[in-house]
Amino acid sequence: MTTTFRSTTAAVQVRGLRRVYGHGSSAYEAVRGVDLDVPVGSITALLGTNGAGKTSTLEVIEGLAPATAGEVHVLGLDPVTDRAALRRRTGVLLQRSGFSGDLTVRETLRQWSATLSSPRPVDELLERLSLERRADVRMLALSGGETRRVDLACTLMGDPELVILDEPTTGLDPESRRDVWGLISELRAGGATVLLTTHYLEEAEALADRLEIMHAGEIVRSGTPTEIALGYPSTISFRTIDDLPSDLVAGNQVSRERGRTTIETTALQETLTDLLRWAHAHDVALSDLDARSPSLESVFLAIADQREPAVPSNDSGMPTASEGALR
């Protein structure tokens, strides 16, 4: 493979990645020309709905699947031909993986430890993942969340420079999820690079330095959470009042739903000032007033609904699942 790019500042570099499943008329292109840079020492989140192509992209970066086209460099190496050298420096958590049910937690970690060149002590990982009390329980008796923590312990055992986590917190209870977030932040503090996928918006917002939003096999937006939200409308909402003059909100998208008026504006401060001045002058109380900058959720909904930035519209039709998760 000829190397046309290779950087010391990016732990993962992907150019023009395509991945096609099947052949002929049944062929399905899951990844359609992805470019991706994961800066060294960052937490980068690959965000997208189910079926966006996140896992298909990660599997190529992990060296588990070949690319149909494109170039991938991980820590400057080729994930397939340099597999042996690379695996000592990376830790991978698959979206779904399995363990032998007949081994205990401790045995499972000892087994994994036996495959590594320089493993951290098993006891240290048991403690780090709060598994000490479950150490002598067979894997088949563990809950889904506990199994996930054993999986994470294996991922981190080799002290990896680059950690690739495919939906690390899916299926975890809120408390365990916070613990895992803490662990991921610690990894970055320790100098590691983290590439993770998630469909939890709050997770991406809380953890990631950079976001790469995938939709239908392509990365449609990338940058810091603030950069990504740029150009998307802010929202002002309050309990609906009858006599809101239309010239006050001219040029903005206004919707009224279930007794609540929502104004989408690209000039939050101006629109809000006008609104408050008018309310003050006319002695109108704006109950439950709420004003907010564009959230990742609104950006995400717009992308999922294939709307461009700065073209506000309110009838997205996308259901908002609980906890900000989009499936």
Next chain:
Amino acid sequence: MTTTTFSIGRTARLTRWNATLLARNRAAFFYATVMPLLPLALLFAGERGDPAVGANAVTTCFLVAGLFPVYYNVLSQFVARREELVLKRMRTGETRDNELLLSIALPGALCAIVICAVLVPAAWALEQPLPLNPLVYLVLSVMTVTMFTAFAYWTAAWTRSAEAAQLTSMPIIFLASLGPLFIALPGLSSTLRDVVSLTPGAAMAELVGSSWFGFDRVGATEPTLGFAETWAAAAGPLLVMAAWTVLGLALARRSMRWEPRT
């Protein structure tokens, strides 16, 4: 396969864990250790010390050792772990593909080799002769294990689940079992006999007969080969077994899958 390096240490450590798992699975452990020795009971059936009875019993032990601890055990372990995504998980780490394959095969293979060794004193205790050519007997034991391992990974390529293995293993079980039966039929024409001798089980039966008992063909009742002649008698059947092994490995390599079909 993309592996270029191989670690003996890692393979040995993984083999130990796979042996632990085999020992914890009572049914699989019984099939791997006790089952292949059961055909020794045939030695009680005939006249004590009759080499024809001995050859029959030892051949059956070989067949069961090849089919249970090696073939079916490796096939079902590999397929079950692929289905449970254990293999996919292992492949994200430092373990190479060939280390993974070898460490799954070794516990059963070692059981089979130990059984081949135990057969010698056990048969001797029941008044059977000792192997005429121990070296060929040793090569035969290793060859049997290797050939059935290759068959296991070949079968795994088109076996969807551990349950499906009960069906997909049938062709190999028949191919291996029918050879020793057919080649011993008295009225068999020489052409047909030549064809049957190309099956893996028949080649194995011929080697048991010649290397241990000095028989010039399967179904013989009196030893006719001397020590020197056992070398020449071994060449053909060993070549047949080697050919099946190479074929099995080539097909397994071409169609190897590490993840369940989606």
